[in-house]
Amino acid sequence: MKKTVLAGIGLVSLLILGACGGGNKTDDNNSTKTVGVLQLVQHPSLDNAYEGFKEGLEEGGYKEDDNLKIEYQNAQNNQDNLKSMSEKLVKDEPDLLLGIATPAAQSLLNATTEIPITVTAVTDLEEAKLVKSDKKPGGNVTGTTDMVPIDKQIELLLSIVPDAKSIGIMYNAGEANSKIQADLAEKALKKAGVAVKVKTANTTNDVQQVTESLAGETDGIYVPTDNTFASAAAVIGDVVKEKKIPLVAGSTEQIDGGGLATVGIDYKSLGKQTGKMAAKILDGDAKPADTPVESADTLKLVVNKEMAEALGIDPDSIKEPK
Numbered sequence: 001m002k003k004t005v006l007a008g009i010g011l012v013s014l015l016i017l018g019a020c021g022g023g024n025k026t027d028d029n030n031s032t033k034t035v036g037v038l039q040l041v042q043h044p045s046l047d048n049a050y051e052g053f054k055e056g057l058e059e060g061g062y063k064e065d066d067n068l069k070i071e072y073q074n075a076q077n078n079q080d081n082l083k084s085m086s087e088k089l090v091k092d093e094p095d096l097l098l099g100i101a102t103p104a105a106q107s108l109l110n111a112t113t114e115i116p117i118t119v120t121a122v123t124d125l126e127e128a129k130l131v132k133s134d135k136k137p138g139g140n141v142t143g144t145t146d147m148v149p150i151d152k153q154i155e156l157l158l159s160i161v162p163d164a165k166s167i168g169i170m171y172n173a174g175e176a177n178s179k180i181q182a183d184l185a186e187k188a189l190k191k192a193g194v195a196v197k198v199k200t201a202n203t204t205n206d207v208q209q210v211t212e213s214l215a216g217e218t219d220g221i222y223v224p225t226d227n228t229f230a231s232a233a234a235v236i237g238d239v240v241k242e243k244k245i246p247l248v249a250g251s252t253e254q255i256d257g258g259g260l261a262t263v264g265i266d267y268k269s270l271g272k273q274t275g276k277m278a279a280k281i282l283d284g285d286a287k288p289a290d291t292p293v294e295s296a297d298t299l300k301l302v303v304n305k306e307m308a309e310a311l312g313i314d315p316d317s318i319k320e321p322k
Contacts, residue, residue: 036089056275119143168214181224225250233257
């Protein structure tokens with residue numbers, strides 16, 4: 001009888017120890033991860049990318065204030081801020097970093113080649129020297145590109161103003177991403193036999209004057225996914241509405257802010273893609289060096305109906321190019 005009791009006690013003890021051991025292992029797996037985020041500037045596209053990123057992380061099993069801590073920094077388009085904020089984020093030794101927009105991504109990479117970095121709202125990661133190649137990044141950086149279908153967007157603009165003799169392009173020449181897109185747009189317009197007028201603005205203070213100038217000289221305007229112009233979307237919208245000039249922009253958020261239409265990227269969706277990539281890296285199931293850069297899963301036609309009506313255009317007549 002005593003042997004039976006002792007055996008039972010021993011078995012119970014083993015089960016308890018086993019349960020405790022299992023609990024510790026689960027705790028290890030669910031330990032809190034830290035992510036440092038550096039955003040270039042505040043405007044709807046980049047803000048949405050950040051919100052989407054958090055949603056993607058949560059779908060991947062990482063929820064803020066549960067098993068995830070996020071340290072967020074916004075440089076407000078200031079180069080000095082980018083450098084100091086990058087250094088601060090890296091010094092805190094997070095498990096992963098996120099760079100939102102090219103300058104933010106480059107600043108983080110300048111600060112560390114060891115901590116995994118995901119990026120989003122970057123047009124060309126290779127051109128920005130963030131990766132060796134999109135298919136095989138080779139370093140500590142990977143993420144999503146916001147390269148948009150420039151040809152489709154120009155085709156959309158020309159379908160709205162089929163008799164256009166001149167189209168304006170405006171962007172910040174200091175933003176490498178914007179220049180890549182502007183050059184492609186100019187090439188597409190010239191191929192279509194349309195004259196092109198290009199104007200640039202270095203700060204948001206210059207945007208209104210540039211917009212007014214182009215609106216007075218052209219039949220339509222194209223704006224790439226440019227952070228300076230996105231930050232002044234409402235100002236641009238007021239000008240083109242008054243001048244009755246159709247404007248097609250690179251992102252859906254810019255249309256909400258005052259453009260007419262686009263076939264573009266939903267930055268929240270793009271950020272969500274990035275978040276899912278980040279979750280796999282945090283899990284240990286992926287490494288940036290071997291994780292190919294991803295393009296947007298979805299593109300959509302967005303029409304600002306209020307703007308269309310103000311310009312005397314039937315919003316239902318605006319169709320996505322095939």
